[in-house]
Amino acid sequence: MTNPRSLVSSSARIFDLSLGQMLWSRRSVFLGVLLGGPVVLAAAIRIVTATTALWRFSINGARVGGPALFGMIMWLLYIRFIIPVLGVFYGTALIADEVEDKTITYLFTRPVRRGAVLIGKYLAYLVCTILLVLPSVIVVFFLVVPLGGGSIGASFPILLEDLGMLMVGLVAYGAIFAWVGARLRRPLVIGLVFTFGWEPTVLLFPGYLKRLTVAYYLQALVPHAMPDDSAVSVLMQLFREVPPVGLSLASLAVIAGLALWLAARAVEQREYVIDQ
Amino acid sequence: MTVKTRYFAVCSLLVLVVGLGSGLVAYYGAIPTGALASRGGPDELRYIPADAAVVAYANVRQVMASELRQHFRQAAPGQETGQHELQAQTGINIETDIDHVVASLEGTSPGGNGPSAGLVLASGTFDEVKIEALMRDHGAQVVQYKDKRIIVAPTPTPTDLPDSNIPNPEKFSKPTEFALSFLKPGLVALGTSTLIRRAIDLENGGDNVTTNADLMNLVSSLDSGNAWAVGRFDALRGTGKLPDGMSQLPPIVWFSVTGQISDGISAVIRAETTNDEAAKNLRDVVQGFVALARLQAGSKPDLQALIQSLQISGSGKTVALSFSVPGRLVDLMAPVGGQLRNRQAAH
16 A cells, blocks of 8 residues: 655646646636626727727716726626635536546555545645636736826725735635535535535625625625626615625635535545436 | 736736736825825915915806806896896996905904905906996095005994894994905905905915815815815814714815806705715715705605705715706796795895
């Protein structure tokens, strides 16, 4: 019987192997489209503004400046959609893809701890998504913020807060869906239900249930005002509670740590049955 | 890690580093006050003292010619009392003589009772000789200060009014004189003689508002519009003239209002709080009110366009509320104008 390598070195090896696979997979095409959307949108707004001197971006007739528009893009595209979707699609696929492709046996027969497989893949997910999401946000920031006299310099600290918040979001959502992927049989469906069913619904109502979501803590870290884009937003604002930043960060750290530990434990203990 | 993956990581990191580096340079490069003082804001700001609590600008010609103004005149005629008073006293016709105005409000009155006196700098076309002659006919006196002539006219004080037993809240804040001076051809200063003297002193440089970095930051960050105002909210709060509910708001340091008046009003109100937490609280308060207003708007379809246009934004210490008032909403004000006219007639 071979001695299993240490968890760290094993995870690093799996990370090295998985990063390339993850980046150049078919899923990355989806990721590219998802992250290219805000950039294309920002570029289009910039081009129209530059070519039409009198045109000003407005919502329902009210003029909106560049920093405010950037805040809206962050809320509506990144925080409410892109970050949870990346977490669901990549997090649930960490183990499920290997099972589906019937390649998990090759990983489990290597002299590495099973938990290291999940941790290595999780780290690859983090690096892959961070390397794609953050540049996309930076490009959108430089395209949108100068509109309407907005100042890049004055808004720069907000950009740093945004980048930090997005990374925390990717960490938390990725860990939860890694656990879901490692533990359940149809993780994608459950992930989508959690992201687009449970979280938005629970946030609409007063009470303690919202504490069982990632969005509740993540939204407390957002430095921008929540946009009033729909009746749902209006209700959300009426019953909105904002936990302190320290508590949110601590809660997200606990959620991520616990979910990752549970995911690693599930991979260690579960017998994966490969359909023939 | 394959070469392709390595290239991708390097490119991505390059975008990050270049972006963050540029942002950092912009952040530190934006701090020197000299650069900011020289950009943004009308030239007349150099006549306004650095400790001004509120500075405002209006492109009078655009506002007067706007469809909204015409609409408002039709909806509520006879509301131009102040305009007529100024014309009777000085001969200046706001509609035809003035291009734009810059106004300021003092930080505190000499007694420390909050803003007391204001200075208005109007640019336009003025017949200096005619204005001076008219004011002298009304009892004004001319005082020479440096190379400028200050025309000082007494204004009726509350004690001069027929029924002086009625308590008048403005008794202690209304200036007892009205002065005017032509600072240069096409630029007239209106206010108290003390403030006009200060404006004359600042003409050749000195501690004017362009050296106030905080205020100039706000001025340079304003959206384009034909009217705006920026100021210290704490100074206004100190006057005690704000509604009671305002004192319960999270601590606001600065505020700004920018508006574009054409066929309607499109405006942005911004507030800057002491810290991020206060801004978050203020955003929540405003969002709560807006949400309630939206729920209520269902029963008042006329107001829906206004309510739907309310947009809250802002980040960090800033809270902003944008809105648009369509011109047709002015029609709703017509009955109010009628009621006001009836009330005035009854008195």
